[in-house]
Amino acid sequence: MNEPGWLDDLKGLLAAHPLAERPYDKIAFVGIGPHGGPLYRVDGDASRLNARNALRRAFERFGGKCFYCDRTMGGDPKPSCTLDHLSPRKPGGGDVLYNLVLACIHCNQRKGRDELVQFSAKRAQAYLHSLADRLTRCLDTVSRDAAGPRPARRPDQAAL
Numbered sequence: 001m002n003e004p005g006w007l008d009d010l011k012g013l014l015a016a017h018p019l020a021e022r023p024y025d026k027i028a029f030v031g032i033g034p035h036g037g038p039l040y041r042v043d044g045d046a047s048r049l050n051a052r053n054a055l056r057r058a059f060e061r062f063g064g065k066c067f068y069c070d071r072t073m074g075g076d077p078k079p080s081c082t083l084d085h086l087s088p089r090k091p092g093g094g095d096v097l098y099n100l101v102l103a104c105i106h107c108n109q110r111k112g113r114d115e116l117v118q119f120s121a122k123r124a125q126a127y128l129h130s131l132a133d134r135l136t137r138c139l140d141t142v143s144r145d146a147a148g149p150r151p152a153r154r155p156d157q158a159a160l
């Protein structure tokens, strides 16, 4: 059975990075890999990559700023640029795209194992606003679809 278009939109939206700035906006969700994890493609690149590698590749190609202090870190993979977990890494988890940001080594070390909101309430707000914007766009799509002509119900679909 085909899923409604909006459900695919929602899955893609939630699998993408909430931050709309570069290089995060150059990473697109392309599907689920053979091991069950999401795979991504960086704009202009044919490889299908996991979350960590996609963010690294996007930074190498498009550069980026430290999420916490806004310092530009340049387009080369430099040791001063790190991938930071907004919510500290736990055994067996945490390497999902929405939990990863680029951070300078100084901010990454200062944040340590703190949660985002403990380290910077201001950046936590910015992150949550970006997430809310994405969900609002998805809700707009759902509302538009719901207002349009409805497809005929198939016999195998029960009423909700």
Ligand SMILES: [Zn+2]
Residues within 6 Å of the ligand: 066, 067, 068, 069, 070, 071, 103, 104, 105, 106, 107, 108
């Ligand atoms: Zn920084």
